[in-house]
Amino acid sequence: MENGHLLRFRDIHDADWKNTGHLTPIEGMGEVPFAIQRVYYITGVSGEASRGYHAHKTLEQILICLHGSVRVRLQTAQFEKEYLLDDPFTGLYVGQMAWHEMYDFQNEAVLLVLASEHYDEADYIRDIQAFLKLLEEAGE
């Protein structure tokens, strides 16, 4: 799957959905293209704060805004783009070598992340200059 790909998840509901709501199932190797090894979520971020500022060497992740909204900036060797995640039926694929920044958290945003591996600090690239250098070297 390409970095920046937007996945659309199922919205299971009945005729009385305004009362009974929505159910969205996500299975590893099903709706998402990897076996889910880790789940984490980010809550309580103010509208002024931002997070991320790193890329991963191998990790694959899907970002889903379950409540509220958040903007995500992605930078890869191919593109630089901003996404608005504001519904629980959309997932943003962030795979290897995608610098990501999350900001403009609104309305008590809840950001769910599905990840392909357990946490490993050694998989992070936290220095933008080092990231850009790696992109440059890969492009040679």
Ligand code: TYD
């Ligand atoms: P980090 O991935 O840098 O968060 P963000 O990019 O949203 O700012 O993680 C923040 C801290 O949490 C860092 O000390 C590592 C720790 N952490 C874990 O222990 N396990 C995890 O699964 C994640 C994602 C982070």
